[in-house]
Amino acid sequence: MLKTVAVIVVPNFSIFEFGTACEVFGIDRSERGTGVPAFDFRVCTPDPGDVQLKSGLSMNVSLGLDATKDADLVIMAPFGRDQELPESLLESLQAAHARGAWVMSICSGVFALARAGLLAGRRCTTHWHYSNELAVTYPDVQVDENVLYVQDGTLISSAGTAAGIDACLHLVRVELGAHVAAAIARDMVVPPHRDGGQAQFIDRPMPTCGSAPMEELLRWMVQNLDREHTVNELAARVHMSARTFARRFRSETGATPAAWLNSQRVLRAQELLESTDLNIDEVAREAGFGHPVLLRHHFAKVLDTSPQSYRRAFRGQLAEVG
Incomplete structure (x- = not known):
């Protein structure tokens, strides 16, 4: 049963994508009579304290990575793809996966899952801006740029921005049922399931030819x-x-x-x-x-x-x- 959710943030994380996880799992809707449970929602970071956001703001995060040890779902928030990640973070992702917890990435957060070795031989996705970089950097990973999210076993990856909502609602639907996912979606004023994939959002200009x-x-x-x-x-x-x-x-x-x-x-x-x-x-x-x-x-x-x-x-x- 999905009860405890831990979101990992590192410096330069993206506030909107982080917010999608907060909206789905961080609001107590248990008293609204819709069957949505109250999740134990945690935000953690490798070095507790003030964490700088990509937008220039900062957020105080008091929990360290120990908050992931008993979480049913560990979410990796997006971050700057070129920045270093501490070994303790990669080990936390590996440990969560090894004990059978759900591990999810939103947008560029998938690069952390790849660095942790969780995606070798597996299918995943990310924002279409980053899909080629991910495929080139990790050739053993099967990158699908045409979808909003991918579930491969207990690993879930999503495309950019609002696709994080799609991935979170998908997991709610799998774990708690379609009626719970629909209730959360209705409260957020979003569709519980979107048709299509991110292929419809990709800009494909006419290629330049050699002659x-x-x-x-x-x-x-x-x-x-x-x-x-x-x-x-x-x-x-x-x-x-x-x-x-x-x-x-x-x-x-x-x-x-x-x-x-x-x-x-x-x-x-x-x-x-x-x-x-x-x-x-x-x-x-x-x-x-x-x-x-x-x-x-x-x-x-x-x-x-x-x-x-x-x-x-x-x-x-x-x-x-x-």
Whole structure:
């Protein structure tokens, strides 16, 4: 049963992500008749005293890492990824995991779990800004940048900022049931579960190619997404054979022409859903998918959500969707 929660903070920790854990576990809601228990919530640090926040503020933390020894959940708050962590902190994370406690990281806190050796051969996530750095620094870790949170055994990692709420509510749902998670979410005025993943928040600009003719072709393709494009036609525009073009295109963009076009069409559909009142059929045509079923298929494949859910998330109830 999830009763005791310890959050570890170190200098330069992020106040909002820290606050997400405080909101879920640090408020006593036990007298509201919703079935939410009162958690024994603790904030601790390797060197008790004033701890500087990333924002320039400071917070007095009186508890040391002994507060983690009997905790059912140990949460590592985000910190500066390049800063040193004391061995005592890594040992506390290792000890918590070894005795079967839940260990969670929020945003860049996952780097502490990786340094402690807890993620070797395991799947995890972090903010998409840091995912490549995490994967390169710890090649034995399976980094998924497209999700809001990951549970691998008793290890949970989350993406940035509000994804910490998603991870915390997920654990509440696992340990205490959906009704408790829903009650906490309702009190916080957030959804108990969000559709999709952080792929929908990632900025993916058009890649720069090594050759001017290919860059010009890519720009032309983006301007003509509503047209059908065959490899033969595209190859002819840059005066190449179809075989040479296909090879060059993949080497310079990392994708086949069809896959690249579909990714650009998804980006175009995102823009239309965010900034226009076009219905789903019209968005599908304008983006080059032709039919809404294809739009929905590629949205689910790339963003793990639906066009309707995406529009609600990024525009609210501003337009009638089909």
